[in-house]
Amino acid sequence: MLEYLAAAFSPLNIVFALFGVAAGTIIGSIPGLTATMAVAVLVPITFSMEPGSALILMGAIYTGAIYGGAYAAILLNTPGTPSAIATTFDGYPMAKRGDGDLAVSVACLSSVIGGLVGALALLFLSPPLADAALAFGPVEYFWLAIFGLSLIAALSDGDFLKGVIAACFGLLLAMIGISETSAEVRYTFGSQTLLGGVEVVSALIGLYCIPVLIDLVATPERHLQPPEAQRGFRLGEATAELIRNKWNVLRSSVIGTFVGALPGAGGSIAGLVAYSEARRSSKKPEDYGKGEPGGIVATESANNATVGGGFIPTLVLGIPGTPPDAVILGALLVQGVRTGPTLFTDGASIVYTFIFGLLLATVLMLPVGLMIGRFAYGAIVRAPKSALVPIVAFMTVIGAFSIRNSVSDVAIMIILGIIGWVAQKRGFSVSPIVLGLILGRIAEQGFVQSWTIGDAVGDLWGQFFGRPLSLVIIAMTLITFCYPFLPQIRRLLKKGEAPPADEVPQVGKGSKIGEIVSLVVFAAVGITVIYQSASLNAEAAVFPRTIAIGMMVFIVLALLRTVLTGRGHGVTLEGSSLRRIAVPALMLVAVALIPIFGFALAGLVMGLGLIIVAQHERMSPQTLVILVVCVAAVILSFTFGFKDLLGVPLPDGRWLG
Numbered sequence: 275m276l277e278y279l280a281a282a283f284s285p286l287n288i289v290f291a292l293f294g295v296a297a298g299t300i301i302g303s304i305p306g307l308t309a310t311m312a313v314a315v316l317v318p319i320t321f322s323m324e325p326g327s328a329l330i331l332m333g334a335i336y337t338g339a340i341y342g343g344a345y346a347a348i349l350l351n352t353p354g355t356p357s358a359i360a361t362t363f364d365g366y367p368m369a370k371r372g373d374g375d376l377a378v379s380v381a382c383l384s385s386v387i388g389g390l391v392g393a394l395a396l397l398f399l400s401p402p403l404a405d406a407a408l409a410f411g412p413v414e415y416f417w418l419a420i421f422g423l424s425l426i427a428a429l430s431d432g433d434f435l436k437g438v439i440a441a442c443f444g445l446l447l448a449m450i451g452i453s454e455t456s457a458e459v460r461y462t463f464g465s466q467t468l469l470g471g472v473e474v475v476s477a478l479i480g481l482y483c484i485p486v487l488i489d490l491v492a493t494p495e496r497h498l499q500p501p502e503a504q505r506g507f508r509l510g511e512a513t514a515e516l517i518r519n520k521w522n523v524l525r526s527s528v529i530g531t532f533v534g535a536l537p538g539a540g541g542s543i544a545g546l547v548a549y550s551e552a553r554r555s556s557k558k559p560e561d562y563g564k565g566e567p568g569g570i571v572a573t574e575s576a577n578n579a580t581v582g583g584g585f586i587p588t589l590v591l592g593i594p595g596t597p598p599d600a601v602i603l604g605a606l607l608v609q610g611v612r613t614g615p616t617l618f619t620d621g622a623s624i625v626y627t628f629i630f631g632l633l634l635a636t637v638l639m640l641p642v643g644l645m646i647g648r649f650a651y652g653a654i655v656r657a658p659k660s661a662l663v664p665i666v667a668f669m670t671v672i673g674a675f676s677i678r679n680s681v682s683d684v685a686i687m688i689i690l691g692i693i694g695w696v697a698q699k700r701g702f703s704v705s706p707i708v709l710g711l712i713l714g715r716i717a718e719q720g721f722v723q724s725w726t727i728g729d730a731v732g733d734l735w736g737q738f739f740g741r742p743l744s745l746v747i748i749a750m751t752l753i754t755f756c757y758p759f760l761p762q763i764r765r766l767l768k769k770g771e772a773p774p775a776d777e778v779p780q781v782g783k784g785s786k787i788g789e790i791v792s793l794v795v796f797a798a799v800g801i802t803v804i805y806q807s808a809s810l811n812a813e814a815a816v817f818p819r820t821i822a823i824g825m826m827v828f829i830v831l832a833l834l835r836t837v838l839t840g841r842g843h844g845v846t847l848e849g850s851s852l853r854r855i856a857v858p859a860l861m862l863v864a865v866a867l868i869p870i871f872g873f874a875l876a877g878l879v880m881g882l883g884l885i886i887v888a889q890h891e892r893m894s895p896q897t898l899v900i901l902v903v904c905v906a907a908v909i910l911s912f913t914f915g916f917k918d919l920l921g922v923p924l925p926d927g928r929w930l931g
Contacts, residue, residue: 278623281326282630290331291635295642298338303650305352305479305673309339309541310597315920317605325611325624330631332605336598337389337581337635340541341643344381344574349374349498349654350666352483356475357541357577359708360549362482364562364569371565372499374655378647379512380567381574382640384523387516388575389636391527392534392582396589397629403583404590407535412727413738416720417747418536419713422543424755425550426706433701435832439796440702442825444710445717446803447472449818454715455722456813461806467682476674476687477711481704483670484691487663488857492849494890497662500655507644515567522552522568523575530576534583537593541577542712548576550754582632589613589625660889664881664905667861671877672912676922681868688861699847700792718817725816789836793829800825856887872927874913881905 281287294316301312312335320328343355348365361381368377395403410418426437450461451471462468490497516523526548533544552572553562562569584596592613594600606613617625654662674687694704728737738744803822807815847854864880871879885905893901916922 278626279630281623281627282330282634287327287330287627287631288634288638290327291334291631292638292642294331294334295338295635295639296646298335298340299342299639299643299646301335302339302342303345303354303646305346305350305354305483305670307339307673307676308355308475308597309336309343309357310601311676311920312336312339313598313601317601320605321608325606325609325621326627326631328605328609329602329624329628330635332602333581333585333628333632334635334638336602337385337578337632338639338642339598340578340581341382341385341389341574341639342646343577344385344570345378345647345650348377348381348570349651350483351486352670353478355541356478356712357545357580358573359478359542359705359712360545360573361570363549363573363705364564364566367563367565368567368570369498372501373565374498375501375505375648375651376508376511376515377567377570378651379508379644380515380570382643382647383509383512383516384526384571384574385578385643386636386640387523388527388530388578389581389639390633391524391575392531392579393629393632393636394582395531395579396582396585396632397626400586400590403532403535403586406532407537407587408591409743410536411741412720412723413741413744414720414747415536416717416724416738417744417751418543419717419720421747421751421754422546422550422713423709423717424751425546425709435828435835436702437706438828439793439825439832440697440704441706441710442821442828443796443799444707444712445714445821446710446799446818446825447477447707448711448714449718449803449821453810453814454719456811458810458814460810460814460818461803467686470678470680472686472690472711473674473677473680473683474712475677476683477690478708479670479674480687480689480691481694481708483666484688484858484861485695485698485704487667487670488691488695488854489849490659491663491853491857491884491888492847492851494659497657497659498655507648509644516571519552519568519571522555523571525551525555526572526576527579530579531583533576534580534596535586537587541580541596543716544576544580544583545573546709548572554754578636585632589617658901660885661901661905663857663888664884665908667857667884668877668881668909668912671861671864671880672873672916672922672924675873675924676916676920679923681865681925684868685862685865688858688865692858697792700788702792721817722813726813786836786840790833793833793836797826797829800829853887857884860884860887868925868927870927873917873924874910875927877909877913878906881909 297316298309298312301307302309313332316335317332320331323331340355340357343353343358344361344365346352346354347358347361348369351362351366353359353362365377365381368374423441426441450468452459452469459469529548529551530541530544533547534541549569549572552568553559556562556568580596584599587593588599588603592603594603603613611621611624670687671684674684675681677683694707697707698704724737725734728734731737733740739748800822803818807819807822860880860883864876867876867879882902885901913924917924
């Protein structure tokens with residue numbers, strides 16, 4: 275082992291690990307650039323390297339990208355990577371109250387600990403964990419997805435019915451396109467654009483980031499309030515938070531390691547499950563979602579633990595645990611390295627050098643992550659709104675495009691952002707929508723396969739409820755689902771005790787009518803799905819039809835509650851509505867201009883328009899020129915970087931051709 279340790283800690287491999295962590299962190303922090311893309315973009319430079327060094331570099335890029343997604347989640351309320359979804363729940367509220375620097379440091383420390391636990395599990399527990407992962411069949415994956423959906427009760431902003439309706443809407447969004455179980459086209463309404471379905475990362479960017487931009491331009495207040503004095507990295511406070519959450523970080527790291535070892539599960543599920551368990555086991559679960567550092571600890575330790583966990587089936591079984599693992603597996607095959615049970619004996623020098631290198635990269639993530647995080651926090655806090663809005667808007671556009679090189683994905687991202695903003699104003703949280711969208715395909719695939727097997731053997735009930743592992747997951751789901759309702763149950767047992775003010779739905783002028791209208795819109799979606807399901811085959815129709823029927827039941831219950839109580843979610847809008855409308859309008863105009871004028875010029879037009887929309891105070895001509903030049907320089911730099919460095923085929927436009 276010592277020779278492998280010495281090989282991993284050679285000067286050249288230390289440089290590779292340091293470069294990989296820094297590059298991965300920067301790429302992962304940009305909305306739309308996932309860990310998979312970070313690894314895929316930099317894979318070609320590893321083909322001429324030794325296999326051990328190549329693995330160290332790719333592992334460092336991967337682990338850095340997973341952590342980098344926390345920056346945008348905390349400072350912009352936009353998950354930089356899908357695994358950072360749950361980081362937004364408490365990270366952004368912490369940043370809004372002035373603790374963004376502390377949130378970044380907590381995320382960094384948690385990521386390091388989670389990454390170390392995952393890497394150590396890869397070193398010592400690979401064979402047994404790989405065998406445990408093989409015990410998961412279709413029905414276990416289905417119940418695991420339902421376990422993730424049990425987080426709805428905690429993310430519904432005090433309105434469980436609306437949370438379930440929003441989650442059902444997200445599940446139905448995931449059904450658009452070609453069915454993975456029967457290859458039948460569904461719910462595209464004849465559109466070629468929707469054949470590929472709704473791209474998850476683009477949807478995340480739209481649902482989380484666009485509403486923030488819409489509200490950001492409406493008032494002159496700053497995005498984040500700068501601290502009164504320089505506070506450094508706040509490592510002491512961050513360390514104290516981790517000590518306070520010691521069981522949380524350990525439990526979440528173990529969850530992340532095991533979920534990462536399940537082929538196809540990934541960091542997003544691990545983060546959501548860990549967050550759910552952290553909230554359930556907390557003495558003050560009501561603090562979660564309002565800026566509780568424990569939420570960041572759970573998510574970031576879990577999603578970074580999936581790096582080591584995901585390599586377990588990749589190296590031991592040759593089955594990629596996560597999408598980045600699939601890219602890395604392909605790179606290894608190009609180099610002639612064959613993964614499988616014999617790799618740990620025949621290729622011990624490669625695999626153990628890599629594992630020690632992954633441990634090295636995880637440790638290096640602490641100084642690199644803190645320094646980059648400090649820079650990111652300072653830049654976003656100090657940036658004027660008229661510079662921040664156009665730059666972030668352009669990042670969302672180019673990030674959404676680069677995933678599938680599709681302008682249509684950008685348009686869908688903006689439209690979903692508008693839907694997300696309207697839904698939030700009507701009391702529907704976007705987090706359940708995102709949960710449904712991410713878990714929809716996993717849940718459907720497991721459900722349909724289990725349903726088909728159960729129907730074939732004549733034991734449908736036993737297929738879903740007769741397997742011991744399934745029963746364990748079902749029990750955990752019921753506990754997690756019911757736990758947030760304990761305060762309400764206690765109040766029911768104590769007659770006459772009124773609910774807290776923050777659990778009473780807001781009532782405003784016209785709120786009852788608005789509530790009914792919003793529920794009717796969701797009902798129209800459900801009815802459309804049920805109607806169109808009649809023309810699909812059984813495998814393609816059974817899951818979306820079941821979800822749509824369930825959604826209709828909850829809509830009826832919500833309508834009855836509204837009619838009987840007269841309560842609805844009141845809408846209070848501060849600032850300029852015209853400025854709000856201008857943000858998505860300018861972004862859609864830019865999308866329309868991309869095929870004609872190209873990405874750079876369309877982005878400059880959008881950026882100039884958003885500068886005007888976001889600027890509330892008069893500024894001198896000199897200041898305005900400096901602002902325009904800086905924004906234009908950033909837009910052109912991003913365009914050059916994506917096109918010439920990352921190889922994204924950005925359109926030049928017909929006017930140049």
